Amino acid sequence: MAKLRKNDTVVVLAGRDRGKTGKILAMLPAGKRALVEGVNFVKKHARRTRDDQQGGIIQKEAPIHVSNLAIFCKGCNRPTKIGIDVLKDGAKTRFCKKCKEVF
Template identity: 55%
Template sequence: MHIKKNDLVVVLSGRDKGRRGKVLEVQTGRSRVIVEGVNMVKRHVRAGSDPKAPQGGIIEVAAPIHISNVRIVCKHCNQPTNLSTKRMEDGKKTRICKKCKESIDK
């Protein structure tokens, strides 16, 4: 899995197809990600159980979507892309956009 928190991704299928957003959370064990503004669902909350709705009521939250339904968007060439990894001179791994060959971890 190449996707990390705060990456920009585009949704490939479902009702939010084509929408872009920032990854808020990666659920590695379930192969799911939560993307800002994507797959919004209404949740009923009781008063006091959620700081976003202290009075209780209905809030909209982003529900997880499967990792195969998103693709990372390169911040250099601004296109959905695949990544490869490369080991840098200092021994650290970096993720490389296969389209423009730039590191997206910079």
């Protein structure tokens, strides 16, 4: 089970955007990278297309490796580690390892 999911609030631990907080916009299929709102912006040169007559340079989030991210716990008000519990019926829940808040 992937520890991070879409719409989680995460903190960037490493790289250019270290310390930034954002929401996960999407997880990439492999589950190793995530697109995070406002993080890891790159400039892309967009070609003029039928839909976009403007073209030019646009800024877009680039995926960041999940090992550089930590979930932000509202209970602790800081980045934290996720624990995973397996319930009797096989369902899994994620919780904060420090304050036990369930995500």
